[in-house]
Amino acid sequence: MVYFLLERTAPLPLDEAWRRLTDWPRHGEVVPLTRVRVVTPAPTAEGTVFVARSGVGPLAFDDPMEVTVWRPPSAGTLDTPGTPGLCRLEKRGRVVTGWAELEVRPGPGGRSRVVWREELNVRPLPGLFDPLAAGASRRVFGRAVNRLLREG
Secondary structure, three states, X not given: OEEEEEEEEEOOOHHHHHHHHOOHHHHHHHOOOEEEEEOOOOOOOOOOEEEEEEOOHHHOEEEEEEEEEEEOOEOOOOOOOOEOEEEEEEEXXXXXXXXXXXXXXXXXXXXXXXXXXXXXXXXXXXXXXXXXXXXXXXXXXXXXXXXXXXXX
């Protein structure tokens, strides 16, 4: 199993950071060699299914995911802080299994704090490659999260 954690602070309100991170087709624009297709009708909710197709030609594979927790954040008021948003994805592919959690919570100075946790199992890779896969995943998804938050 590969586990990684990403944390970012973005100069965005909670709802905008949430919108950018949960716009599933945009993930295909920021993750190299990947396209994302949402299978179920909008809007996103528990039960939403989408498929990320990654790779090139015969080396491409589908990474189907289902939203199993969907709790958008609330902005709060002057007297009360906003509440965090949480989205959990279950990865149910033949090649990649595991889960991802995206959390958006109030950060300092009205910014948003983003936490992305992910645990992956890449079936054809033996466990001795887990550290390499974790490092590569952290870099690829770190850049993707940065772009999703930076580009509206």
